[in-house]
Structure formats: structure tokens, C-alpha cells
Amino acid sequence: MEGDGATPRGTHKIVGVLFRADRVEKPTSRAKPIRPRDLWSDDPSQPDYNQMVQAPYIYSHEKLRRSDPLYNLVILTDWNWPNAVKDRGSAIFIHRWRKPGHPTEGCIGLRPADLTWITPRLLPKSRLIVL
Template structure:
């Protein structure tokens, strides 16, 4: 018995495929989005910039309600890296097209990231997030060859040598003439495996003056930061998303992101 040249296709499926082809519809576009590592997130902080080289953008908070992202705040201005943004290492899959975050490049990491502990100069803060008060001996290690790379340490326990070469004292007010930037902040979970030279010490923090670009973090006004800190809940598995607008438009459906304010 000879093998048929064509397998039998149900008439209904054939008709649907014919209509889709005639209308120029991509079958993959009709497939539901695949599950992603942040599918359990119920809070999302979204930062959108105009392009890869933009040094400013907007931040808006969203909550998952009845299976949909709903705005929990209006959009507020923020500043990002002095050279814009670049793909970071986080919860999202690697994105080979576009700039890639490197240590010292002056770019804020783009992608989807966990939100870690809050920190600041005060002994406590109005937040449900884990909070760590910073000391004169607190440093974030940005030395790529250090075994403590991308970690906040205290030299009272780790030793003075552990912070050798680090340019990130966490009490900027004591080390830089009253600098307010780290008075309140949040750790953004970029490069969680501490890959050397992939970028370190990425925070959301205050700005000194409105719109001042950063070395690679996201900076904002004190009232914006206060709103974020008071709103966040660890049990909501919050995530931080930063994307240039063109990448946001490309990935919003696949990554199941909320509609960004313009």
C-alpha cells in the first residue's frame, strides 16, 4: 500500500488556516503568552524611557486585580543612567539585540527584576519590605574580582580590606558632604548570580536634583520613593520593570505587562 502524499486535515482546521493566511494573521500571534518567572507577581513598578540613550523616564505602580494589571499610581518622573539603559540580568530571558549592561557603563539595567530589601540612613522606614539601616561602615562592592561583588557589606564584620577599591559607600551623607541619594532606597535584583563585570549595586534611590542622571540606578523625588516604599508588600512578590518604549511595545503582550502611561 502506497503512502499518501498528503495527510488528511480536518475541514474546519483547513478552513481556519485558509482564512488566517488570507488575512495575514500569524498563528503564533494567537497563541496565549507562555508562563514567565514573574507570573506570581501582584505588584509591579514600571519605568519606561523613550529610547536606549534617554536619561529620564516615568515610573508608575500597578497592582494585579481580577487577573489584570490596574494602575495604583499616576506616572512620576525619574532619571536613569547617564548613558541611558542596557539589557540587564534578571528574571527575563536573555535579549541579544540591543546594548548589554556592563560594570561602569553608566547605563541602567533594562528587563524584569526582583525587588530586594529597602535601605536608608534612618534606623527604620515606613515600609513592609525588609529594611536595613546603613552605617558609616556599609559598602556595596562594585569590584568585579571581589568574592563579595554586588553585595552590601559591613566592614565591621567583613573587615576593612573587603571594601578596598569599592566606590559605593552606602552612607553618602557621611562620605560625600551630606549627599541625600541613599537616604531611602531599594535594591533592584540585577545580576543576582554576581557575574563579574555584568554590573553591580543597582538601586532605586533619591535624586539630589530633579532629573539628575545616575551611574546606572533609577532616581526619583522623595515623595515618589515614599509612595513606593509604603505600597510594596513582600507577599505580593513585587517586580521592577525598566524598558525603552520600543522594547516595551514589542514585549508587553509576551511578558504580560500593564499598559504604560504616555
């Protein structure tokens, strides 16, 4: 459910990688750079709900190009994507944690070194399993 702060249980496909080219090296040939106007729509009333969108965007969204390092490297899952169901929840990302033991808003937070190690080793059959 959108905004519940929970990570949905299940097996989720890995569908992409985003990275800040001004902060980290391209981790894999499939990775796409996060550009200054990149946002992620989290407004279930919009047709582009749970999709990457571009600023300006007047509806509810999350900035992908953050001032902090949280989204320097992001692994995208297929949670409620590509055909999002209204209010089912948007974007379960795998990204770096803020600090040990600090929760995310439903995403998966990893140590930066672990995230950097895992990302180039992802295969088309790689999955995130949440029990």
C-alpha cells in the first residue's frame, strides 16, 4: 500500500539500475544515469504512477537526484511495475542505507560497499526475495 513504509513480501525481478554519473562510476553496462530532472511518480491518481518522470511535474513524486548519497546507486525492482495498480505501492528500490539499523520507507537499504559489490554481478535471472 502506498506510503505504508512496508516492503512487500515476495520474489521481485531486478529490472534496472540507476546511478549518479557525477558521483560513482557506471556499475554495469545496463545502468542508466540519473539526470537532474529525473523524478519518480508516486501519485496513484496519475497515469504515470510508479514510473520515472521528468521535472517539472506537479504531482506527487520523489527526486532521484538527491543532495545526499542515498540514490547514488539504485537497483530497480518490478514491484507494481510496469503496469501499476492504483494504491498498491510504488517503487521498491535497493539503495544504500542511511546508517545501520535505520529503516527505509519500504525499500531495501544496504551497506554502500555491499551495494557496490552486488550491482555489477546482477544477472537477468537475479531476484530480490522478501520473506
